[in-house]
Amino acid sequence: MSLRVYNTLTREKSDFSPIEEGKVRMYVCGPTVYDSAHVGHAMSAMVFDVVRRYLIYLGYDVHYVMNFTDVDDKIIDRAKRLGVDPIELAEKYIEEYKKNLEDLNILPPTEHPRATNEIDAIIKMVERLIDKGAAYEVDGDVYFRVEKAKDYGKLSGRKLEEMNAGSRIRVDIRKENPMDFAVWKAAKKGEPAWDSPWGPGRPGWHIECSAMNLQHLGDQIDIHGGGNDLIFPHHENEIAQSEAITGKPFARYWMHNGMLQLKGEKMSKSTGNLIPINEFLEDHSGDVMRLMVISSHYRSPLTFNDEVIEANERALERLLSAIKPAMEGASGAPAEITQKLEEQVEITRKGFHDSMDEDFNTAGALGYLFDLARMINQARSEGATAKELVNAQDLFKELTGVLGLKLETSEKAASSADAFIDLLLDLRQELRAKKEYQLSDRIRDELAEMNVIIEDTPQGSTWHWE
């Protein structure tokens, strides 16, 4: 079997084959940095992180570009309201976003370009569009001429004549067609601006992505990703611009993730219906977020609420249980068990691969990992030795790693409290030996209230943070 990918452009799955053998050029739309990113952004970034990790797992050399939109109306508005410099405001949220990605165990992009660093390339592109008759200048603004793009609407399945542009926004009478969109905007007073043949101004939203693609990945790319709310108009316009310039098909595969649903609605910055990544990470690990994301298909909406978060906290504990070491003094599990475990290793490897090959079916792949976890735990409780568990556990770690899970056993680093807790455990051990259970239980209960969980095993007691 080989990898199949759903392509928004064709609305069907097809076999994946990159332009250049063994290499994948991939571009994912990053955030507009005017505020803290929320868990919906995290979802999108994670979805494509998993895509990237799986492609690497398959042996591809992946060139991964994620941009920052660091100049646009919202950033300018926000900065004006706060009385700060828009470029500095953007810079602040760029740094924060990079930290978010790190905390969420998202691999750093190969390149992380930002619009303001690409101004020269953008201006050249706009000039080329004008030269080709694909764009026109009006009073310092430059608009893309949609009627010139013969197959405009092919990505979103719209037809120009069917779109009732201007039904909700006032039509700019200077435009030739209401659907024409700005590729260059004349600057108003006090706004960040760059000199151009059309006077001081700044790039339109869509052109920067086209420019960064051309600059960093070339005329044609393999995968272009983003949230499905970007299909129209953003990606539609990117296609129109890029293809107007190169005359070649822009991206081979358009991948779009579903929206994260909070309270039954799309999580969105503009409506304030959101949970910032920072806030989420105060109470939960990045792995919990990731588990939620990979528990369902990337194209489906993601149900996000407290109940689901809690369920995934517990599910994560189950995954963690699989990589616990063999019991101390284990003398070996029955042959029947160890053989079953080895068989499960092969079932898991194949099942994982087949699932992921089918348009990155992470939820299906995860199912196999839970099956393997159960088999590992079963073997361990039957007395399997570390050696008997090693193949299964190695595969388990490898494949959870492909999904981007860290599975760190100790969420909190060693703290100064450790020695005291160890002391209390020793004390409790002595009390239990004397069968003074009232006191020993009190130690356990009160430590539990401080989020220290004690587990008794035949080899003694252990503890961990809740």
Next chain:
RNA sequence: GGCGACGUAGCCAAGUUGGUAAGGCAAGGGUCUGCAAAACCCCGAUCACGGGUUCGAGUCCCGUCGUCGCCUCCA
């Protein structure tokens, strides 16, 4: 109004070209334990509804109801 997606057990959710429903969480029962915890074992759905095609449909077609996304900035 237009375009698109979806509706699977209490909740989340998978289901490749149609052949008789993964997995997780919760609940319940059990093993282990001084009691717990963890782990392990057992336990649940005919797939929104109504038609149709087929030997056979969750999986294809039509209709109905419902939810969501896009059509305006948005991952």
